[in-house]
Every structure is written in structure tokens, then in C-alpha cells.
Amino acid sequence: MAKDMTLSPTLTVRIGQYSDAGRKPRNQDFHGAVVPEGAALGLKGITLAIADGISTSDTSAEAAQIAVVSLLSDHYATSDAWTARTSVNRVVAAANAWLHSRNLQGGQPDVDRWGLCTLTALVLKGRCAHVFNIGDSAVWRVSGQSLEPLTQAHRISRPGGGGWLARAMGAEPRVEPDYLASDLSLGDTFLLTTDGVHDHWEARTVLAILRDQPDADEAARAIALHAMERGSDDNLTVQVARIESLPEVGAASVLAGAGQLPVPPLPRAGDWIDGYRILRELHASARSHVYLAEVEEGGKVALKIPSSEMREDPDYLRRFMLEEWIARRMISPHVLRAPALGTRTALYTLAEYVEGQTLRQWMTDNPRPSQEEVRDITDQIARGLRVFHRKEMIHQDLRPENIMLDRDGTVKIIDLGSTTVAGVEEAAPGTLGEMPGTFQYTAPEYLSGDMVSWRSDQFSLGVIAYEMLTGRLPYGAQVARVRSLADQRRLGYASARDEQSGVPGWMDAALRRACHPDPARRYDALSEFVADLRRPGAGWRADRQVPLAERNPVRFWQTVSAILAVVCLILAVHMGG
Numbered sequence: 001m002a003k004d005m006t007l008s009p010t011l012t013v014r015i016g017q018y019s020d021a022g023r024k025p026r027n028q029d030f031h032g033a034v035v036p037e038g039a040a041l042g043l044k045g046i047t048l049a050i051a052d053g054i055s056t057s058d059t060s061a062e063a064a065q066i067a068v069v070s071l072l073s074d075h076y077a078t079s080d081a082w083t084a085r086t087s088v089n090r091v092v093a094a095a096n097a098w099l100h101s102r103n104l105q106g107g108q109p110d111v112d113r114w115g116l117c118t119l120t121a122l123v124l125k126g127r128c129a130h131v132f133n134i135g136d137s138a139v140w141r142v143s144g145q146s147l148e149p150l151t152q153a154h155r156i157s158r159p160g161g162g163g164w165l166a167r168a169m170g171a172e173p174r175v176e177p178d179y180l181a182s183d184l185s186l187g188d189t190f191l192l193t194t195d196g197v198h199d200h201w202e203a204r205t206v207l208a209i210l211r212d213q214p215d216a217d218e219a220a221r222a223i224a225l226h227a228m229e230r231g232s233d234d235n236l237t238v239q240v241a242r243i244e245s246l247p248e249v250g251a252a253s254v255l256a257g258a259g260q261l262p263v264p265p266l267p268r269a270g271d272w273i274d275g276y277r278i279l280r281e282l283h284a285s286a287r288s289h290v291y292l293a294e295v296e297e298g299g300k301v302a303l304k305i306p307s308s309e310m311r312e313d314p315d316y317l318r319r320f321m322l323e324e325w326i327a328r329r330m331i332s333p334h335v336l337r338a339p340a341l342g343t344r345t346a347l348y349t350l351a352e353y354v355e356g357q358t359l360r361q362w363m364t365d366n367p368r369p370s371q372e373e374v375r376d377i378t379d380q381i382a383r384g385l386r387v388f389h390r391k392e393m394i395h396q397d398l399r400p401e402n403i404m405l406d407r408d409g410t411v412k413i414i415d416l417g418s419t420t421v422a423g424v425e426e427a428a429p430g431t432l433g434e435m436p437g438t439f440q441y442t443a444p445e446y447l448s449g450d451m452v453s454w455r456s457d458q459f460s461l462g463v464i465a466y467e468m469l470t471g472r473l474p475y476g477a478q479v480a481r482v483r484s485l486a487d488q489r490r491l492g493y494a495s496a497r498d499e500q501s502g503v504p505g506w507m508d509a510a511l512r513r514a515c516h517p518d519p520a521r522r523y524d525a526l527s528e529f530v531a532d533l534r535r536p537g538a539g540w541r542a543d544r545q546v547p548l549a550e551r552n553p554v555r556f557w558q559t560v561s562a563i564l565a566v567v568c569l570i571l572a573v574h575m576g577g
Contacts, residue, residue, distance in 0.1 A: 011247045013046055013124060016216025016240040018224050022196060022232060028053035028117075029194050029237040030064040034072045042427045043080045044087070045125030047072055048239050052137050052194040053117040054165065055234075063099055063115035067169045070095040071121055081329060081391040081423045084123045084130040085179055092119065092132070092169075092177055099170030116168040119177070120151060120192055122239075126427045127184050127246055132177040135168050138198055141182070142189040142210060147203045150180055153195075188243040191223070196234025200227040216240045263311045264346035267291065274345055276303055286310075288320070292353060300353040301339050317347065318431060319417065322424065324349035326416045329391060334384030336404075336414045354414065356407055359464070360400035369468055371507070375533050378465045380411035382526040385461065388413075389454040389526075392422035398460035399441040400467070439480035440473055444517050447479070448488040455519040458526060462514030465533070470501045474515050491517040506536035513537075 013035075021027035031050040035041070049068045053060025071091055078087040103114040118135025131139045133151035140147045154167035167175060189210055206223055213219040217240075224236035266289055267278045276293040282302065283290040287310055293303040304323075310316045327338035337352045357365075359377070366373070381403060388395055397418035404412045424431055443459035445452055466474045475491050482488050493515075497508040510532035516522050523529045531537070 012244040014216050014240075014242040014244055015046075015048070016218070016220040017238070018217065018220035019237040020224060020235070022224075022228055022234055022236045024055070024233070024235055026061065027235050028055065028061040028064060029196075029235040030061070030068045030117075031192070031237050031239055032068050032072050033239065033241075034076065036076055039080075040076055042126070043423060044076050045084065045123050045130075045427070046241075047075055047121060047123050048190075048192055048241055049119065049121040050137050050192045050194060050237055050239055051117045051119045051169070052135065052196075052235065052237070053115070054168070057113050057115055059113075059115035060117055063170055064117040066099065067092075067095055067117055067119045071119070075123075079329065079391050079423070081326075081393055081421045083392060083422045083426050084125050085181075086392060086422075088121060088123065088130070088132050089176060089179075092134070093174065096169050096175045097173065100173050103170050114170060116165065116170045118165065118194070119169050121177075122190055122192060122241065124184065124241065124243070126429070128426065129182045129184055129188075129190065131180040131182070134175055134177050135165050136195045138191075138193050138195075140191040140193065140198070142191075142207065145207060147191070147206060150182065150190075152178060154178075155195075184243055184246060186243060186246055190241040192237075192239040192241075193223075194235060194237045196232050196236050197224055197227040197238055199234075200230045200232040202226070202230065210240070216242060261344065261347040263306050263317075264348060266305060266308075273303065273348065275342060276301065276350075278303070287316070295339075299339075302351045302353045304349045304351070306347065315430075320349065321347075322421070322431065323416045323419075324351070326393065326419050326421065327351055330387055332384055332387040334380050334411055334413060335387055336412055336416065351414075354404045354406050354412055356405050358401055359403035359405060359411075362405055363400055363468060367471060371469070371503075374465060374468045375530070376409075377405075377411055377468065378461065378533060379530045381413065381461055381464070382530050384411070384413040385454075385457050386526055388419065388457070394420050394452065394454055395457050395460075396420055397441075398457055398464065400464060403464075440477075442479060443519070444479050444482045444488040444491060445519055447482040448485050450485060450488060450519065453519060455522045458522050458529065459515045459519075461526070462511055462522075462529070466496055466511045466515065469503050469507075469511075470496050470498075474511065488517050493517075506540045507533055509540055510537060 015033055017031060017033065019027060019029050019031055029050070029052050033046065033048045035046045036044060049071050051064035051067045053064040071088065074091040074094070075087050078090060099115060118137040120135070120137035120139055121132040122139055123130040131150045133139065134154065136153040136155040138153065139150040141150055154165060156164055156166045158164070165171070169175065201223065205226055209219055209222045209226065213222060220238040220240045223238045227236055264273055267273060269278055269280055271278045275296050279292045279294055281289060282292050286307060288307055289305050291303045291305070293301050295301060306317060306320055324338050327336055330337060336354070339350055339352060341350065385395065395413060395416070395418065397415060398413070402413065402415040404414050406412065441460045441463050443452070443456035445456060463474060474493050474496070476494070478491050482491070493512055495508055496503040496511050497505055510529060514522060514529045
């Protein structure tokens with residue numbers, strides 16, 4: 001039976017499915033749908049998938065089942081922080097590699113006997129439909145009085161009829177689905193079909209069935225039988241998904257708990273909150289208060305409570321809770337962690353307490369660090385950033401004040417409040433709000449409107465490494481004045497190589513590239529930047545002369561001013577004579 005499937009309190013989808021062997025002795029199609037419970041509804045969405053095994057192979061039915069089951073199960077096991085596209089692509093790649101490896105067992109058999117199949121999926125997440133396709137199964141959307149195809153068949157036609165798949169699961173070592181993202185509208189109806197259905201149907205009849213048949217299962221069955229009546233001799237599989245209600249724009253159902261717990265009153269030393277005894281206040285601002293607390297079983301944590309001014313701001317409270325949500329998904333000695341959580345009766349966040357000093361304080365205490373110390377700290381920060389980037393997160397506020405060095409010299413990235421999470425933004429657009437950060441370390445693309453990516457964090461890391469080595473910033477205050485792409489292109493890098501810093505030319509070249517104004521000209525991997533800080537990078541020329549304007553801009557302009565003064569004096573004497 002068709003049934004209401006609720007993704008969140010405000011998103012409802014009605015699903016119908018039907019599959020039959022048709023005129024063939026065996027059904028080699030496979031299909032399925034998953035609607036998870038809890039936060040996964042908002043973070044992962046609902047998934048429908050359909051696959052069609054090739055008719056020449058006895059093992060293709062199994063391949064179709066493996067492809068669909070793998071997608072429907074493993075998609076929900078991937079990181080909550082990933083976008084739908086990243087998650088599905090990773091799962092499909094793994095399933096395809098397994099199928100291809102199995103097909104190759106025992107040598108190179110006839111490809112027509114391999115276990116090959118199509119794979120088509122629809123992920124409904126937030127207010128967006130994500131469509132994936134390999135092969136000649138299809139996704140359609142009812143658009144007015146027509147059926148709009150959202151996929152393109154990967155099929156090579158044979159003269160006189162028939163043909164073969166140009167792309168299929170298990171055919172090659174690697175495969176990537178076609179991808180399309182489309183906004184959802186109230187009342188949208190989507191169809192997923194195998195070629196045995198859509199190669200034979202009449203669009204006008206299909207539209208009439210969808211209009212007149214309220215039961216989604218019966219509508220799917222009627223469409224399949226209609227295709228068989230029109231001469232289909234293939235397997236028949238149809239899935240119907242009707243959007244009955246949509247979530248509000250920006251509704252962060254993934255963090256719905258933020259509005260359900262009361263904000264506790266600001267505690268005093270000795271007070272208890274859910275098993276945490278407050279020792280003292282560590283920091284206070286207009287947005288939050290941070291306390292050092294002791295756990296009953298021993299150990300210390302940092303406990304953060306929203307300030308009274310922010311308690312009535314639901315957007316801030318969601319963002320506040322997202323910081324701990326991010327920390328719980330970080331497994332790295334170089335990123336702040338969130339401790340295990342018991343019963344929570346009030347709205348606050350927890351983080352590990354790091355005993356040590358900020359990188360800013362360390363830089364103040366060590367104004368002339370060795371190059372090896374700078375390389376070590378930069379390497380540790382890069383290791384932490386890679387954890388963010390693998391999970392499709394960008395820290396966005398990397399600066400010396402947000403980096404801690406503990407008593408053992410381990411570097412930890414802290415303050416995750418500005419981190420953007422691609423998967424959460426996809427599920428609930430607007431969760432992040434305006435980009436926070438500090439202009440001295442902010443990549444210029446944030447201010448010019450250029451594309452922001454993980455390379456934006458690389459810019460900040462390059463600036464920090466530059467400052468540790470020189471005590472100044474590569475662009476001074478110029479970045480704060482960027483308002484356009486033209487301003488971005490005009491940024492002038494001041495070489496780190498001067499008489500005071502002792503920075504060699506090849507290291508300066510690495511810094512220049514890491515914090516280049518153009519994101520496309522930065523490193524393709526943070527590991528490359530770290531490596532180039534340790535030895536001359538590829539393409540480095542030792543004979544390159546650094547212009548005085550880059551090496552020592554103050555002296556350059558002093559020299560220019562002196563020359564101009566002499567010229568003016570000569571002209572004055574000449575004119576006076």
C-alpha cells in the first residue's frame with residue numbers, strides 16, 4: 001500500500017512502487033526506497049533507487065540487487081557532513097568496483113555474460129531533488145501537461161533496432177553517475193522507470209493515470225501495465241514520489257533540539273549543571289560565556305552557554321549547537337573534540353579543555369622562531385584542516401587566536417563556530433548565515449564574491465605561516481579593502497625574504513603560492529604546501545631575483561621618494577637659473 005512518509009514535521013512524501021517480470025520469464029529489475037528516522041531525515045533525505053540488469057546475463061539480476069541495496073544502505077552510513085552528491089558518488093564507486101572485480105574473476109569472459117546493470121537514484125533532501133543516473137533507466141518529473149526527463153540514457157543504438165549500454169555498473173573499474181540538482185515545488189511528482197516502461201508508454205496516458213489515481217502504488221502499477229499493453233516485452237518497474245508538503249526555507253530540522261532545551265542561568269563557581277561542576281569562567285563575550293568545569297568522574301571540560309542577548313535568536317542557537325555537532329564528527333589530535341555526552345537538561349555545549357596557550361600568545365613569546373618550529377606548527381594545522389576538508393567542511397576563521405598549543409606542543413584547531421558544513425547547508429540553506437572571520441586572515445574571495453572552497457582555508461594557513469616567519473602580514477591591510485574581483489587581482493604580495501627574516505627564496509615561493517589572491521593558483525593539496533616549506537618545490541629557480549619592491553617595500557618606496565626628491569631639486573634649480 002502507498003503510505004505517507006514524513007521526512008520532517010513539514011515535509012511529506014507519498015511513495016508508490018511496482019515491479020513485474022512482464023513477458024519475460026525472470027525479473028532482472030530491482031528497486032527500493034528508504035525513509036530514515038531522526039536527524040538522518042534532514043541530513044540524508046529520502047532515497048529511491050532502481051536498477052535494470054542486462055538480459056544476456058544470468059547474474060545481472062543479482063548485480064541490480066547489489067547496486068540498489070548498497071546505495072540504499074551505505075548512503076546512510078556516510079558522513080552526515082557530506083552533500084548528497086559526494087555521498088552517493090562514493091557509495092556508487094565502491095559498489096561498482098566490487099561488481100567489476102567480481103566480473104573479472106576467472107579471466108576475461110564474454111562481456112555480454114557479465115553481471116551488469118543500470119542504476120538510477122533520486123534523493124529528496126530539504127527542498128531539493130538530487131538525481132543520479134548510470135545507464136538507460138530514467139527519472140521524470142511531471143511538468144504541467146508533460147513529462148520532463150531529468151536523465152539522459154547512456155545507450156548506443158543498433159541499426160535496425162536494439163542496442164547496448166554505453167555506461168553500466170560493473171562494466172569499467174570506475175564510473176561516475178550523471179548528476180542533476182533541482183528545486184522542489186509543492187505538488188511535484190517524480191517517476192523512476194526502467195526502459196521496459198518508458199520506451200513504450202504514451203505520455204498523455206501516463207499523465208492521466210497520475211492525475212486520476214490518488215493511490216501511488218496503484219498509479220505505478222497502472223503505468224507499468226499500460227507499457228505492457230503497448231507492446232513492451234521487457235521487465236517493468238515504476239516508482240512514484242509525490243511531494244505533499246515542503247519544509248520552511250532555512251528550517252534546520254537537523255538541529256531541531258536547539259529550540260527545545262532551556263538556556264540555563266549563568267552559573268557561579270561551585271554550581272552544578274548536569275553532572276558538571278563549574279570551576280571558573282574562562283571567557284565572556286556578547287554572544288556566549290565559557291566556563292571551566294569538572295566532571296564527576298574526573299577530568300575537565302569547557303562548557304559554553306549562550307549569552308542573555310542571544311537567547312531569543314533561534315538562528316544563533318542553531319549555529320551554537322552546530323559547533324558541538326561538528327566537534328563530535330572530528331577524529332584528529334589536531335582538532336578540538338567534544339567529550340561523551342550524558343543526559344542534557346539545558347542548552348549548552350561541551351568541548352575538551354586544552355591546557356596550553358594560543359598560537360597568538362606563542363608568537364608573542366617567540367618573535368623569532370626557527371624555521372623548523374614554523375614548519376612543525378604549519379604541518380600540524382594542515383593535518384587538522386584535512387579532517388575538515390575530507391568531510392566537506394571549511395573552518396573559515398583560521399587565525400592564531402583560534403589555534404591552541406597544549407603542554408606537549410600538540411597543535412589543535414579550536415572555535416568551530418564559523419565552520420560551514422556542505423551537507424548541513426544543503427539540507428537547511430542559511431544555517432551558516434553571514435561569514436564571520438577576521439579580515440587579516442580571510443581569503444579575499446570571501447569579500448570579492450569569488451568562489452569559496454577549501455583553498456580559502458589554505459590562504460589563511462599561508463598567512464599564519466608567513467606571520468610566524470616575518471612578524472607581519474603578506475598583504476598588510478589590503479585584504480580588508482577588497483570589494484570586487486578587480487580589487488582581489490590588485491593585491492600585492494610583500495616578499496617574506498628580507499634581511500631580518502632569513503627566509504630563503506624557495507620558502508618564500510611556497511608562502512606566495514599558498515596565499516595567492518587567485519584561489520586557482522594556490523596548491524592542489526595542503527600536503528604539497530607543507531612539503532614545499534621543507535625543500536625547494538618543483539619549478540623553483542635559485543637564480544630568480546626578487547624585486548626590491550617585494551623584498552623590502554618600505555625601502556623601495558623610500559628609495560623612490562628619495563629619487564623623486566632629487567629630481568624635483570634638480571628641476572627647481574634648473575628653472576630658477
